[in-house]
Amino acid sequence: MAHSTERTGAYSELVAMTALTANGYTVSKPFTKEKYDLIAEDPLGHTARYQVKTIHRRADRNNDLVVFATTGGGKRYNQSDFDYFIAVLGDENEPPRAFLFENTGQREYWATESRAAKRWVELSITLNRALLAGLDMTTLNEGVTH
Template sequence: MAHVTETTGKYSELVARLALLANGWTVHKAETDEAYDILARDPLTGDYAKIQVKTVRQRMDRGGDLVVYAKKGNGTNYDLADADYIVGVWAVDGEVPRVFMFENRLCGEYWCAEARASERWIELSIAINRELLAAA
C-alpha cells in the first residue's frame, strides 16, 4: 500500500491535470522522469510550460495562511529550467479541491492568506467549460 504522502502527491497531480484540461490547456505526460510534473500548452499563447505540482498546506500556527513548499527532493528551489509554473492543490478532507497556479519566482515557499488566495494566485476551476474549449 502506498504511503499517505505518495498518495496525496499523486492525487494532487491528477487534480492539477484535470484543472488544466478543464481550462483549455493541452496536457502531456512524459514517458521518462523529468524535473517537472506536467508539460502543458497554454490555450491562449500556444506556448509550452513546465509545471511543478505541489500540495497546498494550511498553517494554523500562521493564522491559517496557505503555503506551498516548492523545493526539490534535494532541498533546493526549483529553477526556471525545472518549472515555469507552480500549481498548488488544496485538498481539504471531504471537500472539492481548489487549484492555484502561479509563476515560479524561484522561491522555496509561497505564502498567501486564505481570503486573498484567488486574488493573488490564479485559481483554476476543475469544472469543464465546453464553450471555452470550443473557442480554443
Template sequence: MSLRKRRAIDTAHVSEITGKYSELIARAALLANGWTVHRAETDESYDILATDPVSGDHVKVQVKTIRQREDRGGDLVVYAKKGNGTAYDRADADYIVGVWAADGEVPRVYMFENRLLTEYWCAEARAAERWVELPIAFNRALFTELPEVA
C-alpha cells in the same frame, strides 16, 4: 494481515498518494481550463508539460499540495523544494500549481509563476487575488469555436 500492519502500510504511502492525487487534480484543472496536457515517457524534473491555450507556449509545471498552517493564522503555504531542499529553477518549472485538498472538500487549484522561492505563502481570503485559481469544473464553452469577426 493484521489491521495494525495494514495501517502502517497505508500510512507509509500517504505522502505518495497525496502527491499523485494532487497531480491528477492539477491535470484535470488544466484540461478544464483549455490547456493541453502532455505525458512524458521518461521521468522529468517537472510534473506536467502543458500548452497554454492562449499563447500556444509549452510550459513546465511543478505540482505541489497546499497546506494550511494553523500556527500562521490559517495561511496557505506551498512548499516548493526539490528533493535536495533547493528551490525549483526555470529549467525545472515555469509555473507552480498548488492543490488544496481539505478533507471532504472539493479541491481548489491555484497556479502561479515560479519565482524561484522555496515557499509561497498566502492568506486564504486573498488566495484568489494573489494566485490564479483554476476551476476543476469542465466548461465546454471554452472549446467552442469563436465566430469570425468581419
C-alpha cells in the same frame, strides 16, 4: 502499498491535470523523471512546464496556505527548471482547488486566502464546455477565477 505522501502527490497531479484540461489546455506528462511534472499548451498555443505541489494549511499561522517549493531532497527549484507551479488545496470534505502561479525560485510560497485570490490564478475544475467547443476566447472568462 504507496506511502500517504505519494498518494497525496498523485491526487494533486490528477487535480492539476483536470483543472488544466477543464480550461482548454492540452496536457502531457513526461515519461522520464524531470524537474517538472507536466507540460501543457494553453488555448492560445503557448506551451509551459508545470511543477505540481500540494498546499498545506499552517494551523500555527491562522490556517495560511503554504506551498513547500523544494525537491524531495529539500533543495529549492531554479527558475529555469520550469515555468509555473500548480498548487492543489485539498481541504477535508471540500472539492479540491487548483492555483497557478509563476516559479520565482522561492523555497516556500505563503498566502492568506484573500491574498491567494489576488496573487494566484485559481483554475476551475469545472468543465468549460464552451471553451472546449472552440468558441471565441474573449467570451470565456468564467473558467478562471482571479
